[in-house]
Amino acid sequence: xxxxxxxxxxxxxxxxxxxxxxxxxxxxxxxxxxxxxxxxxxxxxxxxxxxxxxxxxxxxxxxxxxxxxxxxxxxxxxxxxxxxxxxxxxxxxxxxxxxxxxxxxxxxxxxxxxxxxxxxxxxxxxxxxxxxxxxxxxxxxxxxxxxxxxxxxxxxxxxxxxxxxxxxxxxxxxxxxxxxxxxxxxxxxxxxxxxxxxxxxxxx
Ligand SMILES: [Zn+2]
Numbered sequence: 066x067x068x069x070x071x072x073x074x075x076x077x078x079x080x081x082x083x084x085x086x087x088x089x090x091x092x093x094x095x096x097x098x099x100x101x102x103x104x105x106x107x108x109x110x111x112x113x114x115x116x117x118x119x120x121x122x123x124x125x126x127x128x129x130x131x132x133x134x135x136x137x138x139x140x141x142x143x144x145x146x147x148x149x150x151x152x153x154x155x156x157x158x159x160x161x162x163x164x165x166x167x168x169x170x171x172x173x174x175x176x177x178x179x180x181x182x183x184x185x186x187x188x189x190x191x192x193x194x195x196x197x198x199x200x201x202x203x204x205x206x207x208x209x210x211x212x213x214x215x216x217x218x219x220x221x222x223x224x225x226x227x228x229x230x231x232x233x234x235x236x237x238x239x240x241x242x243x244x245x246x247x248x249x250x251x252x253x254x255x256x257x258x259x260x261x262x263x264x265x266x267x268x269x
Contacts, residue, residue, distance in 0.1 A: 114214050114229065116247050118184050121254035122157045125149055125268055131251055132222075132265040133258040142166040144264065145177060147253060157184040202236040209236050212244065219248065219256055221263050226250040 129149045136143035143165045151158035161177035195207040202209075214229040231244030247254035251266050 115211075116231065116245060116254060117187055118253075119157070119186050121247065122149065122159070122184050122252065123152075124249065125252045127152060127269065128267070129252040129269040130265075130267050131253050131255070131263055133255075133261040134264045135258065135261040136165075140168060145258065145261070146174065147182065149252065149269075150181065155186040158182075159184065199236060204236065210234050215243075217246070219246065221248060221251055221256050222265050224250075226256075228256065 127149050130146055132144050132146040134142070134144050144163065146160075146162045146164070148160040148162075149157060150160045159182040161180040161182045162174045163177040164174045165172040195205070197206055198204070199206055199209065212231050212233045215232055217228045217230055218225055219228045220226075226248040227250065228246050228248045230246040233242050233244055234240070235242070246256055248256050250268065251263060252268055256263055
């Protein structure tokens, strides 16, 4: 029962990132799901939550931005800022800028690398990946438990935001490890870039 629930959730995830794919494999999986999982629709929406760069930006409009502080010493302070400049069906264009203050002298916002940064909608590659075999446990990736997400709260640039932290279960040992923490309130969802905290954000 649990396994089918997980598989159903994973299919929902694949469905999310694979809109428009007409492969027979997808149809077969769908059929399997409806027969074995009939009437068990509840809760799948929650389980289907997943982080992809596309999902992380797709919910925000043009003009939304996020700023990360990557360096903060007396000698040097450095920030990086992404701003949504264009939204299309299959790609989102982000303006990528950085600013550096050296020895107390304030710098200017300049184009980062790459600028613009393009976030592409994931397509068929995601479905192929689910069919591949895991070298660790030798099951298909589609037979793995989908990661779960633990709800929490965090202070991001002075705002208390709801967060979700990824919890992954090792497919061989069953050990749980925590992955990234994201907030759907923040454009790009990342609450940090490496060790660099978000120092400002604007959601539109
Ligand atoms: Zn595995």
